[in-house]
Amino acid sequence: MAQKPSIPKGTRDFTPAEMARRNYIFDTIREVFGLYGFRQIETPAMENLSTLMGKYGEEGDKLLFKILNSGDYLRGVDRSLIDNDECLKLAAQLCEKGLRYDLTVPFARFVVMHRAELQMPFKRFQIQPVWRADRPQKGRYREFYQCDADVVGSDSLLNEVELLQIIDEVFARLGVRITIKLNNRKVLAGIAELVGAPDKIIDITVAIDKIDKIGLDKVKEELAERGLSPEAIDRITPIITLSGTNAERLESLKALMASSEVGLKGVEELITVIDSTAALGLRADLELDVSLARGLNYYTGTIIEVKARDVEIGSITGGGRYDNLTGVFGLPGLSGVGISFGADRIYDVLNALDLYPADIQGAARIMFANLGEAEAARSLQVAREVRRAGISAEVYPDAAKMKKQMSRADALGIPYVGIIGETELQEGTVTLKNMTTGEQSQLNVDDLIKALS
Numbered sequence: 001m002a003q004k005p006s007i008p009k010g011t012r013d014f015t016p017a018e019m020a021r022r023n024y025i026f027d028t029i030r031e032v033f034g035l036y037g038f039r040q041i042e043t044p045a046m047e048n049l050s051t052l053m054g055k056y057g058e059e060g061d062k063l064l065f066k067i068l069n070s071g072d073y074l075r076g077v078d079r080s081l082i083d084n085d086e087c088l089k090l091a092a093q094l095c096e097k098g099l100r101y102d103l104t105v106p107f108a109r110f111v112v113m114h115r116a117e118l119q120m121p122f123k124r125f126q127i128q129p130v131w132r133a134d135r136p137q138k139g140r141y142r143e144f145y146q147c148d149a150d151v152v153g154s155d156s157l158l159n160e161v162e163l164l165q166i167i168d169e170v171f172a173r174l175g176v177r178i179t180i181k182l183n184n185r186k187v188l189a190g191i192a193e194l195v196g197a198p199d200k201i202i203d204i205t206v207a208i209d210k211i212d213k214i215g216l217d218k219v220k221e222e223l224a225e226r227g228l229s230p231e232a233i234d235r236i237t238p239i240i241t242l243s244g245t246n247a248e249r250l251e252s253l254k255a256l257m258a259s260s261e262v263g264l265k266g267v268e269e270l271i272t273v274i275d276s277t278a279a280l281g282l283r284a285d286l287e288l289d290v291s292l293a294r295g296l297n298y299y300t301g302t303i304i305e306v307k308a309r310d311v312e313i314g315s316i317t318g319g320g321r322y323d324n325l326t327g328v329f330g331l332p333g334l335s336g337v338g339i340s341f342g343a344d345r346i347y348d349v350l351n352a353l354d355l356y357p358a359d360i361q362g363a364a365r366i367m368f369a370n371l372g373e374a375e376a377a378r379s380l381q382v383a384r385e386v387r388r389a390g391i392s393a394e395v396y397p398d399a400a401k402m403k404k405q406m407s408r409a410d411a412l413g414i415p416y417v418g419i420i421g422e423t424e425l426q427e428g429t430v431t432l433k434n435m436t437t438g439e440q441s442q443l444n445v446d447d448l449i450k451a452l453s
Contacts, residue, residue, distance in 0.1 A: 036123070176310075180285065364392040432452075
């Protein structure tokens with residue numbers, strides 16, 4: 001007996017009905033990106049590992065899916081690495097490529113390779129899948145789509161303000177209530193300075209970024225494990241647990257950062273972004289969160305994270321500024337800022353809240369029944385006219401029993417069935433049946449198209 005097929009954990013199949021819902025999300029995001037002047041690009045699913053490694057921090061590197069070299073992949077490999085279980089060194093010899101972990105690093109590589117063709121500032125969007133060798137759980141997948149928008153070649157904080165507006169517009173259109181959390185990497189650098197551990201900035205950010213998941217006490221334990229002194233941890237705690245309004249938090253933060261030039265610079269940037277966004281009006285809640293770090297090492301300024309207010313799930317959008325990501329590819333000093341919508345988590349949120357439009361099924365508007373050879377030929381002609389009018393239509397392919405044909409239309413949520421029998425053939429008409437009300441009317445083709453419109 002053949003083994004029942006399966007798919008890898010952390011991946012999913014999507015039915016036509018599910019794809020109609022996903023395309024609703026993609027189309028909504030794509031339309032808003034277009035309103036703000038972003039242009040679409042695509043990059044390969046796999047990149048050279050040299051492009052990907054070292055860009056996401058130690059934890060991120062562990063989650064890269066590596067692709068085994070083709071052919072005799074063991075040729076030239078140091079066999080002692082196998083005997084000594086030195087997996088990382090072995091992987092470096094066995095694999096030259098990997099699946100992309102996100103869309104930002106491949107975008108940085110794209111900018112460097114195509115710099116001569118691009119007009120700066122360059123505004124791009126990209127909607128493609130990414131892969132992470134993570135442990136699958138609710139809201140966390142090994143294969144998922146990201147919908148990114150980035151601006152490179154501009155230091156202006158107006159870009160951050162526009163990206164926050166894009167986030168607000170997308171989720172307003174989708175009907176999802178959100179909280180946008182905001183921080184600045186310079187503030188985190190200032191914290192490291194204040195506690196006398198500037199060399200521990202990565203350790204500090206990786207630990208405090210987990211505060212929502214593991215709680216303050218566990219974060220303190222991890223900071224201690226990473227070499228922070230009890231005194232340093234005591235100085236960090238009141239900073240990452242600031243309360244009050246955004247204005248009150250900013251005032252407190254400004255006072256706390258008084259002795260750190262880089263920290264004060266981060267506070268000033270936060271004030272500019274928050275005040276400018278507030279002046280334009282925002283439907284979402286905007287919250288300054290000093291514990292927000294987003295563990296990716298390439299962020300250098302603003303950090304953004306979005307949470308759904310009515311569903312327990314991880315962040316559904318994130319992003320930030322990266323001042324020198326292209327520098328690792330030979331193009332230093334090119335500043336960029338971007339956001340990434342997590343389409344799969346947004347899909348789960350919309351499913352949980354049932355926020356899809358009623359007509360989202362993606363089925364044809366009308367199905368023509370098949371009552372015989374001549375009738376089917378005429379149905380094909382009428383379906384062609386209907387489609388030319390921009391209305392989706394299909395013809396049932398077999399001359400099956402009417403009950404079977406009607407059942408299919410009903411099951412797929414097709415709202416109308418067109419019937420062409422002997423009478424309709426003679427009179428050049430179509431009987432249109434409304435599958436919701438059961439009402440029928442006999443129409444010529446022009447009136448049929450008007451009725452369907």
